[in-house]
Amino acid sequence: MKFVLSLVLSFIFLLWFIASVVGMVYASRSAELSWLIPVILGQVFLVIGTAGLIAMLRAKKKDLWIDIVAILIGAIIVALPLIYHFGSEQTKTAITAHIPTLAGAGLLIAGLCGTLAAYIGQKRAAEKYSTPVEGICIERKTRLGSGGAVLHCPVYELTLNGETLRMEKEVYSNMGVPQIGESRTLYIDENDLGSYVEPTADKRVRMIGYFISVPFMIAGIITLVLSLI
Secondary structure, rough: HHHHHHHHHHHHHHEEEEEEEEHHHHHOOOOOOOOHHHHHHHHHHHHHHHHHHHHHHHHOOEEEEEEHHHHHHHHHHHHHHHHHHHHHHHHHHHHHHHHHHHHHHHHHHHHHHHHHHHHHHHHHHHHOOOEEEEEEEEEEEEEEEEHHEEEEEEEEEEOOOOOOEEEOOOOEEEEOOOOOOEEEEEEOOOOEEEEEOHHHHHHHHHHHHHHHHHHHHHHHHHHHHHHHH
16 A cells, blocks of 8 residues: 555656646746746755655654755745745845845855764764674665655664664665675664664765755855855
8 A cells, every 4th residue: 555655646746847847948938937937946846855854754864954955945946036026126126136145155054054964963873873783684675766766775683682683764765775685784872773874875875965965065155256256
């Protein structure tokens, strides 16, 4: 049942995304509707960020910064063209004069927050989960991600103090996922067995965070410099 529901939701998501792209293309062909392009783009950020935030909250994860940043960016991208289009001439002049600076500052702050969050999260995890154990992947849970991508969540079996345990993080990915029967070194906290650090997969996920946040910083710096020249 869950698989069917995931399939239906993925299909709906795909239709919505295609409709958004078609809407932007259609709006770009009309001077009167061109202001809708950033509105449609912004709602894409809003929907994806909100969906990601809900998924992270359900999984009781704390790394919410990417989704929160996406929601904030989406809200700004949607709000500014709406205010500009329906606002007074004075409002339009003020927005036009400050858009580059605001955009640069927003991008820079978003990039800094993302980079710091990823770095601090890594340091805290390394301090908390410091006991190495060998875990064997005995199962790979599967679900469909956005766009129909197949994602996996590994389930590890390990022995701790003579007791056999099963551990999983309820984090689904298609990168760095071990094969069934593959052994990997996990780092755990013996006082909190609800999670763990697996360097191979976690590093790839962390690099995605940097890959997303660093371009925001660079774009923000460039935009700020150009707006102040």
